[in-house]
Amino acid sequence: MKSLKILISLIVFALFLSVGIGNSIAADGKAVVDSKKCGGCHKMQGPPDKTIADVLKRKAPDLFYAGSKFKEAWLVGFLQKPTMIRPAGTVYLNNIKMGEKKDEIGDVKPCASALSKDDAEAVTKYLMTLKEPTMKAGVIVDDTFSKAKAKVLFGQKEGCSGCHRDKADSGGTSCPTLYNAGERLNPDWIFDFLKNPQKYDPKIWMPRRELSDEDFMLLAKFIASMK
Numbered sequence: 001m002k003s004l005k006i007l008i009s010l011i012v013f014a015l016f017l018s019v020g021i022g023n024s025i026a027a028d029g030k031a032v033v034d035s036k037k038c039g040g041c042h043k044m045q046g047p048p049d050k051t052i053a054d055v056l057k058r059k060a061p062d063l064f065y066a067g068s069k070f071k072e073a074w075l076v077g078f079l080q081k082p083t084m085i086r087p088a089g090t091v092y093l094n095n096i097k098m099g100e101k102k103d104e105i106g107d108v109k110p111c112a113s114a115l116s117k118d119d120a121e122a123v124t125k126y127l128m129t130l131k132e133p134t135m136k137a138g139v140i141v142d143d144t145f146s147k148a149k150a151k152v153l154f155g156q157k158e159g160c161s162g163c164h165r166d167k168a169d170s171g172g173t174s175c176p177t178l179y180n181a182g183e184r185l186n187p188d189w190i191f192d193f194l195k196n197p198q199k200y201d202p203k204i205w206m207p208r209r210e211l212s213d214e215d216f217m218l219l220a221k222f223i224a225s226m227k
């Protein structure tokens with residue numbers, strides 16, 4: 001009995017310790033974000049831009065709900081070696097030039113983050129604390145769905161591929177690529193965002209669709225399956 005009590009108190013102590021360590025890593029991450037001036041390009045705190053003029057001045061995507069939006073493992077890799085997500089930059093209107101035959105994309109650079117592994121892990125812990133309070137977790141479950149129906153919704157019916165690439169070589173270039181979205185985005189966030197993109201970004205040109213929850217779920221599962 002006595003040894004059981006000791007064991008239980010040891011476990012409780014270890015739990016306290018690990019929560020404490022988690023918090024202090026997140027605090028280290030916040031210090032890295034401040035010293036690397038991530039906030040010079042990204043909004044690290046809400047509220048989102050309220051006017052189109054402010055959106056047009058945006059240098060980089062908002063990060064103040066990063067903990068709801070991203071998958072932790074993806075962030076750790078990206079922060080060390082950023083890849084290109086938006087082929088025409090954060091605000092494509094600022095980067096599109098009239099070419100001879102068609103519009104051409106100007107010189108677009110990926111994110112400037114180049115963190116060490118330790119810093120990337122600490123910053124990720126911090127970013128994961130930045131949550132959108134109204135987003136429900138556990139809505140999208142990983143089960144089977146009709147890929148054929150989802151493809152019709154995404155491609156023909158709702159025209160999502162006019163703005164987003166669902167494959168490396170096809171789809172629109174003005175918006176984030178989605179062909180690796182399954183590694184990058186939290187499926188619950190995809191669902192919440194699709195239902196009302198303007199909740200996250202009031203002036204964003206992603207259209208708000210009037211679909212059933214069932215169709216939104218189908219689209220969220222389809223996008224989450226793109227890896």
Ligand code: HEC
Nearest residue numbers: 036037038041059060061083084085086090110111112113
């Ligand atoms: C010079 C400006 C600049 C700085 C400084 C910068 N970034 Fe970025 N970041 C960008 C741009 C531009 C993008 C969009 C890249 C794309 O979509 O291809 C981006 C994208 C991101 C994304 C993905 C966001 C999304 O919604 O897709 C994350 C996460 C991120 N940056 C984190 C950071 C962190 C953390 C730091 C500091 C260590 C940082 N960035 C510093 C410009 C910057």
Ligand code: HEC
Nearest residue numbers: 061090158159160162163175176190204205206207219223
């Ligand atoms: C008129 C162009 C347009 C259409 C059509 C469109 N979107 Fe978007 N979408 C956007 C813009 C703009 C954003 C936000 C861009 C940003 O964060 O830089 C976005 C963001 C997204 C994101 C979040 C991606 C990320 O990494 O931040 C998802 C998921 C998404 N759209 C899915 C869809 C789906 C599904 C459809 C069809 C129902 C659709 N979109 C139709 C313009 C569009």
